[in-house]
Amino acid sequence: MSKKRIIALVASVLIILGIGYGTYASLTQNHSATASTSQVSKKKTSSKDAQPQEIGLKGKAKAKKSAKITKASKKAEAAKAESEKKVAASQASSSQKVAGEKAAQAASAQQATQQQVAASTSQAAVQSKQAAASQATQQQATNTNQQAQTTTTTAQPATNKKVTVNVYGPISEDNQLMINHDSVAINDGETVIDVLKRDTSSHEMALSYKGSGSTVYVEGINGLLEFDKGSQSGWIYQVNGAFPSYSCGSYTVKSGDVINWMYTESLGNDRHAPQG
Template sequence: MSKKRIITIVTSLLIICGIGYGTYASVSQGSETSQVAKTSSSHATKGNAKSEVVGLDGKVKPKKSKKHSAETKVESKEAQNSSKAASTKKVEAKKAESQKVEATKAEAQKAQVESQAASGSAPADSQGQKSQATQAGQTANVNKPADPAPAPQPVAKTVTLSVYGPISEGNHKWRNDDSVEIKDGDMVIDVLKRDLASKGMALSYKGTGATVYVRGINGIFEFDRGGQSGWLYRVNGVFPDHSCGNYPVKNGDVIDWMYTEDLGHDRNAPQG
């Protein structure tokens, strides 16, 4: 074998060895890169697995951020506060309604008590007992001293008085059954003066006591209708034979004064 041929064989072997070594190195580097990629992929997968949440439907739910979680908590707290406020309002509304019902019952009971008090009957509660107001009233009535009986008022004493004008002029009644109050010790002349003065009619007389003599009444005097004319009086239908100044009156007497034009004959007066 020639030297040239040997050199060619050796060169070929070296080339073959170089190619084989290069291929090996390339394959080895690709294997390491693949392993690193797998490792990175595995870590990424684990990280994603930690950050993902799977729901009941099998779907992955994104993980909520801290801010979203805080907002959710705040909203939940506000909802709880709102619910609590609504419950409080309901309780207050029920309480107010209950108070209104109680007030209505109290007003109805008060009206019933007043109605029964006005009708004279004593009100009774649910147990059939008298109300406290009635009991208090009864206690006050028991403790209150009885009012003293009013002092009897004196009964006024009166007489009836009439005055007749001249018969020739129609025998008119100038005073018609006047009721005149009398006092103890009054005489017929006192009754006549008191009644005529209250009616504004004139009276003319003279004397005192047993000497009293009536001269004129209402402007008509003795002798105005002749020499036999003048004034007469009678008590309870009887013509007294003495002066009106000393004739006492009593309760219920009927006194008549009459003008005569014939010494009493026209008045049926006794003569003597």
């Protein structure tokens, strides 16, 4: 055989082998692709079949969880509402208690005030009654005293017995006669002071004296008082030219007596009264 034919034969064999190998490779590749496609399809089917079950389980779990959360939330809200209700009730109770205490305090204060007002009113009424009683007593005593003085000074003696009364002012003022030779009727047992009261009353002259009976002391006649002309000035009296050494409330007069009241500025020296 020629060299060319051998090369052509080898080339033909190689071509045949190449075609055969290519067909085999193609068939193998198609089979592998078909198998892979089938597996992928199975996986997809399996995945599709399994997915709803998985989703269902998750959904149930989520639903249970959501239900638990909702239930817990409701319980929490209920507990919160109950707590708020208790707090409100406690606050209301405290407010009522405070209001009650304030009302009780106000009532107590009002009662105390009323009691104080009642006590003050009662005390004022008692004081008013006492003052009225005291005033009435004083007025009665004053009226009695005035009546007695009026009776003593204005009573007209039942006899014709009389005495003469003179009242002399200070020598430094010309020994002025304030009462000049008054003839005054007397009753038995009357004293010098009784006569002076009656005589000054008839002239509407002021007469100031203190004490009674043996302690009577004349302080002023016709507004001229002791010590008005110095520390040694005052009133002294004389009966029938003599200066008695005892009170004018103890000297009993008799008809015909001459009674002189004199204002001295030197304890009687200026009137020649005995010193003793």
